[in-house]
Amino acid sequence: MEKVVADQREEIARLKGLKGRPSIKPSGMDKATEPPKPARKEKRRFRGKVTPRVVVADQVVKAAVPEGSRFKGYESFLVQDLVISASAIRYRRERWVTPDGRTVLAPLPEGIDGHFGPELRRFVLMQYHQGQSTLPRIAAFLGSLGVAISKRQLQRLLTAQQEQFTAEAQDVLRAGLETAPYVSVDDTGARHKAKNGYCTQIGNDWFTWFGTRSSKSRLNFLELLRAGHTDYVLNDAAYGYMRKHSLAAPLVASLAAQPQTEFADQAAWIAHLERLGFTKLDVTPEPADRFAGHRFALRPDAVKIATEGALWGSVQSHKFLCDGVVLSDDAGQFNVGHHALCWVHAERLVHKLDAFTDKHRAAQARVRGRIWSFYARLKAYRLKPHPRQAAALRKQFDRIFLRRTGFASLDRLLKRLHANKAELLMVLDRPETPLHTNGSENDIRCYVTRRKVSAGTRSDEGRDCRDAFLGLAKTCDKLGIAVWDYLGSRLKVVGNIVVQPLDRYVRGRFRPA
Numbered sequence: 001m002e003k004v005v006a007d008q009r010e011e012i013a014r015l016k017g018l019k020g021r022p023s024i025k026p027s028g029m030d031k032a033t034e035p036p037k038p039a040r041k042e043k044r045r046f047r048g049k050v051t052p053r054v055v056v057a058d059q060v061v062k063a064a065v066p067e068g069s070r071f072k073g074y075e076s077f078l079v080q081d082l083v084i085s086a087s088a089i090r091y092r093r094e095r096w097v098t099p100d101g102r103t104v105l106a107p108l109p110e111g112i113d114g115h116f117g118p119e120l121r122r123f124v125l126m127q128y129h130q131g132q133s134t135l136p137r138i139a140a141f142l143g144s145l146g147v148a149i150s151k152r153q154l155q156r157l158l159t160a161q162q163e164q165f166t167a168e169a170q171d172v173l174r175a176g177l178e179t180a181p182y183v184s185v186d187d188t189g190a191r192h193k194a195k196n197g198y199c200t201q202i203g204n205d206w207f208t209w210f211g212t213r214s215s216k217s218r219l220n221f222l223e224l225l226r227a228g229h230t231d232y233v234l235n236d237a238a239y240g241y242m243r244k245h246s247l248a249a250p251l252v253a254s255l256a257a258q259p260q261t262e263f264a265d266q267a268a269w270i271a272h273l274e275r276l277g278f279t280k281l282d283v284t285p286e287p288a289d290r291f292a293g294h295r296f297a298l299r300p301d302a303v304k305i306a307t308e309g310a311l312w313g314s315v316q317s318h319k320f321l322c323d324g325v326v327l328s329d330d331a332g333q334f335n336v337g338h339h340a341l342c343w344v345h346a347e348r349l350v351h352k353l354d355a356f357t358d359k360h361r362a363a364q365a366r367v368r369g370r371i372w373s374f375y376a377r378l379k380a381y382r383l384k385p386h387p388r389q390a391a392a393l394r395k396q397f398d399r400i401f402l403r404r405t406g407f408a409s410l411d412r413l414l415k416r417l418h419a420n421k422a423e424l425l426m427v428l429d430r431p432e433t434p435l436h437t438n439g440s441e442n443d444i445r446c447y448v449t450r451r452k453v454s455a456g457t458r459s460d461e462g463r464d465c466r467d468a469f470l471g472l473a474k475t476c477d478k479l480g481i482a483v484w485d486y487l488g489s490r491l492k493v494v495g496n497i498v499v500q501p502l503d504r505y506v507r508g509r510f511r512p513a
Contacts, residue, residue, distance in 0.1 A: 321336075328342065
């Protein structure tokens with residue numbers, strides 16, 4: 001609706017002869033603050049050596065020469081080609097009856113699971129998830145090769161019995177949350193069962209994971225951070241979260257006084273809150289309540305805050321993000337644990353601010369210049385951190401964002417950004433943390449492409465498979481593993497190289513020395 005209204009306003013302005021919405025280009029702050037590359041002489045670039053990943057077969061080509069010619073060896077000319085053909089094998093399985101009446105049937109070869117072979121299944125998965133093709137196009141291509149397969153059968157190949165892939169994607173997330181020094185997060189719109197939802201991305205330089213749900217709340221994000229676990233835990237991390245988010249002290253004390261601290265699922269947790277009277281509280285409990293003698297203003301979302309705390313306690317109990325940083329674009333649902341903010345999104349707010357006078361535009365340009373200079377110093381600090389330089393950068397941050405420019409909107413924005421000082425300067429304490437969320441935006445682009453090509457999903461199995469395969473493909477790319485080889489290893493294609501579970505590679509990247 002917002003998009004429709006904006007388009008209508010732009011059309012009305014055009015018909016009235018007025019200017020439409022301004023076209024705001026990206027700030028380019030990150031690229032512009034890159035250190036200059038050393039000058040070097042331009043050399044003519046030649047084609048690199050071609051090294052095929054397959055076995056090269058030699059074939060001698062005879063030459064017609066006149067009699068008396070001398071043989072001088074061979075001149076190599078490498079040609080790469082692709083052989084695409086369909087085959088069908090009828091396995092005639094021996095069947096025997098033992099003397100005791102049992103029937104013995106010869107097993108199928110390894111990798112044969114159903115009436116479509118592993119090579120065909122690998123091709124379908126590769127084309128759909130990494131090639132971003134559609135079912136009708138894949139069906140038409142296979143039909144032109146002579147394969148008898150329908151779109152419904154293709155759909156089964158994509159979603160049926162893919163538990164090993166969804167489980168491996170979950171293991172990759174757990175490995176990343178346990179070992180990575182930081183994770184970058186983002187979300188985008190998604191359609192599932194003809195309803196609007198959201199897809200959340202979690203990842204860093206070595207892994208990517210996607211999860212599509214109906215909500216983008218903090219409750220949803222904390223549930224995703226549990227990486228498949230369903231428990232709720234009350235521990236020091238949970239109580240600290242509740243106090244930080246202003247849950248009334250008597251309520252926190254009532255939870256801490258109970259002997260039970262672990263709950264298997266949501267039903268058990270809600271039943272526990274009902275026994276304590278959380279679900280009946282509104283604003284001010286009566287003196288006859290279990291908190292007799294205490295009258296206090298109670299926020300109406302006490303159940304929500306307590307549940308978020310128990311979820312955060314579960315995350316910490318499974319050793320997820322114990323010391324890891326969560327890097328986001330300042331969306332509120334991601335503000336958990338050690339939280340850092342993206343500088344590109346922060347500067348974009350100043351860049352998009354509407355200025356109507358020359359004085360205001362000049363003030364905006366000066367502030368952007370100071371931010372760009374400060375950002376360049378932060379990038380240099382990440383390469384060579386030093387405590388003295390960190391102290392100087394903190395003072396410079398105050399000078400930039402506490403300055404008054406006379407442009408009221410800009411001053412309010414600078415004051416708001418200064419309130420996020422700890423998150424924006426997380427890099428001073430944790431230099432391994434990136435200054436932007438470009439990695440998340442690059443990762444989530446493949447999901448946006450899939451959404452545009454094939455719209456939404458219709459079943460929970462289809463949703464989970466789409467998330468899992470897109471995340472696994474991205475993880476393979478980051479680890480330097482060909483997706484074709486990965487699928488061949490999992491589907492037991494004859495002669496394919498063995499690819500270990502991806503979570504082992506992720507853990508190996510962050511194993512302490």
